[in-house]
Amino acid sequence: MGTEVRVEGLTKSFGAQQIWQDVTLTLPAGEVSVLLGPSGTGKTVFLKSLIGLLKPERGQVLVDGVDMVNSRERDVMEARKLFGLMFQDGALFGSMSLFDNIAFPLREHTGKKESEIRRIVMERIDVVGLLGAEGKLPGEISGGMRKRAGLARALVLDPQIILCDEPDSGLDPVRTAFLSQLLIDLNTQIDATMLIVTHNLDIAATVPDNMGMLYRRNLVTFGPREALLTSEDPVIAQFLTAGRHGPIGMSEEKDAATLAAEAANSPPGDESSRPSLVPQLAPSPGLGPRAAVARRRERVLGMLDHLPPAARTAIEESYALEPTAVLPGGTTGGTTVGAPVGTTDGTTGGSTGGTTGKGGAR
Numbered sequence: 098m099g100t101e102v103r104v105e106g107l108t109k110s111f112g113a114q115q116i117w118q119d120v121t122l123t124l125p126a127g128e129v130s131v132l133l134g135p136s137g138t139g140k141t142v143f144l145k146s147l148i149g150l151l152k153p154e155r156g157q158v159l160v161d162g163v164d165m166v167n168s169r170e171r172d173v174m175e176a177r178k179l180f181g182l183m184f185q186d187g188a189l190f191g192s193m194s195l196f197d198n199i200a201f202p203l204r205e206h207t208g209k210k211e212s213e214i215r216r217i218v219m220e221r222i223d224v225v226g227l228l229g230a231e232g233k234l235p236g237e238i239s240g241g242m243r244k245r246a247g248l249a250r251a252l253v254l255d256p257q258i259i260l261c262d263e264p265d266s267g268l269d270p271v272r273t274a275f276l277s278q279l280l281i282d283l284n285t286q287i288d289a290t291m292l293i294v295t296h297n298l299d300i301a302a303t304v305p306d307n308m309g310m311l312y313r314r315n316l317v318t319f320g321p322r323e324a325l326l327t328s329e330d331p332v333i334a335q336f337l338t339a340g341r342h343g344p345i346g347m348s349e350e351k352d353a354a355t356l357a358a359e360a361a362n363s364p365p366g367d368e369s370s371r372p373s374l375v376p377q378l379a380p381s382p383g384l385g386p387r388a389a390v391a392r393r394r395e396r397v398l399g400m401l402d403h404l405p406p407a408a409r410t411a412i413e414e415s416y417a418l419e420p421t422a423v424l425p426g427g428t429t430g431g432t433t434v435g436a437p438v439g440t441t442d443g444t445t446g447g448s449t450g451g452t453t454g455k456g457g458a459r
């Protein structure tokens with residue numbers, strides 16, 4: 098099973114520019130999480146901070162007993178081997194064949210024989226559907242194929258944690274749908290903890306177990322997918338409906354006067370364009386169930402009391418709970434127990450079931 102990643106009070110600046118502050122969340126072991134956020138809110142900086150490539154000024158990132166921010170560089174380097182990284186552009190070496198690109202981490206970081214490297218590389222190439230293309234150069238294949246090659250390379254060291262930075266960028270909707278299925282299938286096959294940064298609302302609606310959003314230098318929310326997809330927080334609602342009406346502006350956040358004028362003059366965003374709470378993608382036939390599903394069910398049912406009513410109802414419906422069923426923690430399904438803590442970020446107070454930190458659902 099994948100490794101949990103616990104982020105506590107993380108704060109990062111570049112000079113006078115604060116990127117985000119006091120970010121606290123837990124990526125539950127073996128589950129898939131998505132991080133959303135307007136451009137420039139520091140999602141890539143966050144991924145780089147998780148693996149210790151960037152050093153936040155405050156906070157911790159705990160991975161298998163190592164603090165990726167504050168531990169000795171030797172320990173950070175060792176813990177980094179638990180990660181597989183897929184960057185936006187695939188980050189492939191242009192002069193190397195796909196085979197050599199994918200073999201690169203094995204040749205760099207292991208003493209494996211070439212025959213063993215070939216076996217592993219061809220297995221991963223098969224998983225991402227690139228058999229037959231292994232001899233091609235990155236410049237000779239499509240953007241979608243390059244992304245899948247990047248994913249295959251992220252997999253060769255058997256990562257327990259996979260970080261994907263905008264895996265869908267530049268892909269058409271059909272390729273994006275295939276990619277979504279591939280991510281779920283991968284999670285089924287290797288049970289790794291996954292964090293996907295994306296702007297794509299179809300991926301957000303169908304792939305993750307958990308979702309979070311960065312905005313205005315803060316983590317607006319992080320928790321079960323149902324919490325974000327049903328959220329009435331204006332920032333989240335605007336992002337999910339891809340509307341111009343709301344706090345998010347073209348370059349910076351809109352000021353109060355602009356917001357007031359807009360509220361007076363323009364209609365609200367079209368709620369019907371918000372991704373509906375469709376069921377999460379299931380693994381492809383023949384792969385069996387995702388191990389994360391049962392673990393997540395237990396975890397999420399244990400935190401129901403701390404979620405807003407809409408999220409709670411959505412979770413109960415998705416698990417088809419009997420109204421009188423007794424849930425972990427002794428609460429009763431189908432009734433709203435405990436008022437949601439209506440923070441401005443739309444998350445809730447308290448924290449249970451493997452999530453940590455402020456905001457409860459984080």
Ligand SMILES: Nc1ncnc2c1ncn2[C@@H]1O[C@H](COP(=O)(O)OP(=O)(O)OP(=O)(O)O)[C@@H](O)[C@H]1O
Pocket residue numbers: 111116134135136137138139140141142143
């Ligand atoms: N090494 C660096 N030095 C200085 N500033 C940086 C560095 N890396 C990133 N930044 C700044 O941090 C901010 C956040 O960048 P980041 O790439 O993480 O945003 P993002 O949310 O991933 O954006 P997008 O969705 O457009 O990819 C930007 O203003 C960027 O210029």
